[in-house]
Amino acid sequence: MEIGKLVEAQRKYFRTGKTRPVKFRREMLLRLRRSLFDHEKLLAEAMHEDMNKSRLEVYMTETGMVLDEIRFHLKHIDGWIRPKLRRTPLAQFPSKSFVRPEPRGVALIMAPWNYPIQLALEPLVGAISAGCTAIIKLPSYAPKTSEAIARVIEDVFPPEYIAAVQGGREENRTLLDQKFDYIFFTGSKEVGRAVMSAAAEHLTPVTLELGGKSPVIVDETADIRLAARRIAFGKILNGGQTCVAPDYLLIHEDVKGTFIRAYREAIEDFFPGGDMSDMNVIINEKHYARVSRLLKDGRAVVGGGTDASRRFIEPTLLDRVSPDSDIMKEEIFGPILPMLTFRRLEECVEFISSRPHPLALYLFTESRAAERRVLGSCISGGACVNDTIMHLATSRMPFGGVGDSGMGGYHGRSSFDTFTHYRSVLKKSNRLDIPVRYRPYSDRKEKLIRLLMK
Incomplete structure (x- = not known):
């Protein structure tokens, strides 16, 4: 039709x-x-x-x-x-x-x-x-x-x-x-x-x-092995083509090396023997060319491989990424996770708050103070503490964006x-009609109106 x-x-x-x-x-x-x-x-x-x-x-x-x-x-x-x-x-x-x-x-x-x-x-x-x-x-x-x-x-x-x-x-x-x-x-x-x-x-x-660029913060108190698995899950789900996928990682510099090793182990566990034949591919040639180009904006410390014949990109963790690079400006929509380090949590708050409001915000920490600081300062459509993606997998909470997301x-x-x-409906009775609202107005009516409406 x-x-x-x-x-x-x-x-x-x-x-x-x-x-x-x-x-x-x-x-x-x-x-x-x-x-x-x-x-x-x-x-x-x-x-x-x-x-x-x-x-x-x-x-x-x-x-x-x-x-x-x-x-x-x-x-x-x-x-x-x-x-x-x-x-x-x-x-x-x-x-x-x-x-x-x-x-x-x-x-x-x-x-x-x-x-x-x-x-x-x-x-x-x-x-x-x-x-x-x-x-x-x-x-x-x-x-x-x-x-x-x-x-x-x-x-x-x-x-x-x-x-x-x-x-x-x-x-x-x-x-x-x-x-x-x-x-x-x-x-x-x-x-x-x-x-x-x-x-x-x-x-x-x-x-x-x-969409937008959804940040994930991992501080020095986090369970690094579990954080790496849950971030890897959220990043490679659907080949990274998820509007709430972790789009960049802010990692405390003291746990960066441990996280890299844990992220690599998580990928190895997800794909035994390195067989990634059942992982999602990028949707079409245009998007594959765009996403694979973003690999050049850092050094792959995990993954980094591509296969143009089937529009496939390996789960990748990128180091040495500039905050001004293309991968930090575009929504990635692929299995690539750029990584930046921080020393103080306040750096993360300032960095996230200076950018458009993301659709999701992820924080991995064992610190209640860090949780209060991030959730109380950074605006996002939704958020997870110590997980990714899963906040939307419920019918009991609304899912949506805010601002640019x-x-x-x-x-x-x-x-x-x-x-x-x-629709608001007022059903008035016909049995009684109080005339105070009708003209002609008087001082007595005004006093009564003031008594009823205060």
Whole structure:
């Protein structure tokens, strides 16, 4: 269906009110869950073809996360959609005040290529739960996976309710020319600006899930071996193509040598015998050329190897990196971790605070004072203490950016809230009408108003 007609068909369908009953929303969530189970093998094969992503990692970071999100919404949606009573001011007597959660309407969800299943379908769970219709723009850089996700959607949903759109920039432009009631975008800061600009033409509210350079601090009190394993996990997950991947390391100079050895051992443990054949590759030639070029900005003390024939870059730890180099300016989106040393924790605070707010912040320490100092001074979308990545793997906390790393949040209740308008309603009684607010005004009325409103 032509995009303009598709948007209009969804708007017409939304106006029927069919998406509003909780019974309908629950059934649609169950349909999505059933379709994910039915197409799980197809999705895993598609991600392997696009990115060499292993079946376990597909489930752990993509399909399984969406299924867990659906489970959480099914458990809580009945309570979320109930109107909530609020206390009514005495000046409004006699009346009742309440807040009604209302679906925003027709939503556009724009998904990126790096976690296409998770980042297309987790927002969709929120849109369905909130009672919206939705069009999902699937990424062109992961074509096999986009085709598979389209199958998941098209097999269980009519297009006037939930639809998938494939294609590239032309389809993006056409979609952004339409009037939506909400836009949820995940991607780069540059494209995020374009999305926000287009949304402004229609006064459409947006959630922007962007990226940025997420720092990781390792101080001298940290458990170095465990820190190295958890940082290596976060850095090489999805081949480093993760918006919350540790993007640079600030390491205390006293433990630098120990950390390098521990990081090397962690990589050796992850890939026995040096066999990295099941590790993700870089998504395409353009990104491979960009990421491999960044290797020149330091000296590899772990890894550093590349294989252009399959767009592969080894997990790499870089030393002798300048704070002004390209690798410290660009979001890496690859398995390369540049390393800078510090002597005082305050150096880290000043360095991070002088840069755009990151999407994530990671701190490895056994010092409560260091934890308080960093979390109390450095602004970020989310954070982990003594781990990486895992703060987003829950439906009980919102995930989102701040400043340059985005606006808005989702997961669990926050996803429902994102696609919901909370309408305040005052229901006035007709049995009694207190005339104090009506003209003609008088000193007596003023005294009474002042008594009621103070």
